[in-house]
Amino acid sequence: MENPSDAAELELRLQTLEAQVYGERRNKSGKPVKCAESLARIQAGLTSTANKRERVKILHKKIEDLLKYLDPQFTEHITVPDAMKLEFILAGKNPDDPRRIDTRLSQIHIKEQDQTEAQALEVKKLFEEYNKMMFLLSKQFTQWDESLRKLEEDQGIRPVE
Numbered sequence: 001m002e003n004p005s006d007a008a009e010l011e012l013r014l015q016t017l018e019a020q021v022y023g024e025r026r027n028k029s030g031k032p033v034k035c036a037e038s039l040a041r042i043q044a045g046l047t048s049t050a051n052k053r054e055r056v057k058i059l060h061k062k063i064e065d066l067l068k069y070l071d072p073q074f075t076e077h078i079t080v081p082d083a084m085k086l087e088f089i090l091a092g093k094n095p096d097d098p099r100r101i102d103t104r105l106s107q108i109h110i111k112e113q114d115q116t117e118a119q120a121l122e123v124k125k126l127f128e129e130y131n132k133m134m135f136l137l138s139k140q141f142t143q144w145d146e147s148l149r150k151l152e153e154d155q156g157i158r159p160v161e
Contacts, residue, residue, distance in 0.1 A: 018035050050056040068074055152158075
């Protein structure tokens, strides 16, 4: 426990600081203003005001979300999949020869390059089919438009422009 004289000394220092900050101001009852009480009252007022405003509530929620997203553990959780973490752990227990790791990484790189090339060819094929379909549709609509114009001319209907 604290020595009673230490507590009294701290109280005296706090009163001196409060007098320097607040001067000789007193609250409504005539007692000197206390820093902690004043701050608590201000905090309570701000909280009650914030709770009344929907926008402030939303802002507080967004700040909480932002703090959560900025947490390094959260970003690690998102960016490093569990399978990769397991590989890190296993790699730490079974140190491999750097040449073996380099060979394995090269194999993975080549495999991913092949997958990328296959995917690029598939995308190219899909774009070609799409362009062909759009060309045929455009041609069909043009033919329908011509047929419709001829029918309108035969019936004496003026085209709307």
